[in-house]
Every structure is written in C-alpha cells, then in structure tokens.
Amino acid sequence: MRADHRAIEEHLDRLLAALLDLRPERISEIQASVAKIQALAKLHFRKEEEIFYPTVRPLDPDLLHPMGEQHEDVRKAERHLAEILAYRHASDTRWMNNLRSFGIAFHDRIQHHIVDEEDQLFRVAGERLTIEDQESLAIAMAGIEKQS
Numbered sequence: 001m002r003a004d005h006r007a008i009e010e011h012l013d014r015l016l017a018a019l020l021d022l023r024p025e026r027i028s029e030i031q032a033s034v035a036k037i038q039a040l041a042k043l044h045f046r047k048e049e050e051i052f053y054p055t056v057r058p059l060d061p062d063l064l065h066p067m068g069e070q071h072e073d074v075r076k077a078e079r080h081l082a083e084i085l086a087y088r089h090a091s092d093t094r095w096m097n098n099l100r101s102f103g104i105a106f107h108d109r110i111q112h113h114i115v116d117e118e119d120q121l122f123r124v125a126g127e128r129l130t131i132e133d134q135e136s137l138a139i140a141m142a143g144i145e146k147q148s
C-alpha cells in the first residue's frame with residue numbers, strides 16, 4: 001500500500017510543479033498527470049474499500065469513517081478537475097486560474113489523505129492485525145490488481 005502511495009505521489013509532485021508554473025504549453029502534461037493519478041487512485045481505492053478498510057474497520061470504526069469521507073472528497077475534486085480539463089481554454093486567464101486552484105485542491109486532498117492513512121490507519125493495522133492477517137490482506141489486494 002505504501003508503494004501505491006509513493007507511485008501516486010510521484011505524479012502528484014509532477015502535477016503540482018506544472019500547476020505552479022502554469023503555461024498553455026504545460027496543459028497536456030497536466031492532463032497526463034491527472035489521468036495517471038486517476039488510474040492509480042481508482043485501483044488503489046478499490047483495494048482499500050473492498051479489502052483493507054472492511055478488515056480494519058472493526059478495530060477502529062471511528063478512524064475509518066473520516067477515511068471513507070476523504071475518498072469521497074477526492075472523487076469530488078477529481079470530477080471537478082476533469083470537468084475543467086474537458087472545456088479547455090488555454091488562452092483564457094480565468095480558465096487557467098480555475099485549473100490552477102482546482103488542480104492544487106485535488107493535489108492537496110490526495111496528499112492529505114495519504115498522510116492521514118499512513119499516520120493513523122497503517123499504524124493501527126500494523127499494531128493490531130496479526131502478521132498472518134496482514135499477509136492475507138496483501139494477497140487479496142494483489143488479486144484486485146490482477147483483475148484490473
């Protein structure tokens with residue numbers, strides 16, 4: 001799971017760098033980063049929502065609730081950004097400003113969620129799941145990867 005996070009972050013870093021130096025010629029790079037993040041996050045969220053979260057939820061239901069909400073927030077930000085990118089007006093300053101601010105919001109939500117998961121969720125799972133449970137989780141999540 002940490003390896004998934006590192007892969008997503010690699011593209012988040014690229015996205016942020018392009019957004020902070022936003023010029024019309026960087027838009028295709030932004031589109032490519034967003035598409036890559038969407039694909040990685042979609043698969044990663046499935047692993048979490050179908051396998052990881054249901055296993056950890058009984059250990060700490062209060063912790064799992066905000067994690068699920070953060071996934072919804074990320075999806076909302078992603079839809080919003082995709083809408084902006086679908087109506088491209090590279091010459092329009094207002095459009096460029098929207099792209100910058102919603103792109104940064106999208107970046108921040110995912111980054112914040114990754115940090116929360118690693119600080120809180122992964123810690124609880126590491127402390128409270130047996131090694132056997134952790135191994136069977138890893139196998140089940142790898143199964144989702146193969147299906148996709």
Ligand SMILES: [Fe+2]
Pocket residue numbers: 045048071113117
């Ligand atoms: Fe997550």
Ligand SMILES: [Fe+2]
Pocket residue numbers: 001005044048114117
């Ligand atoms: Fe995650």
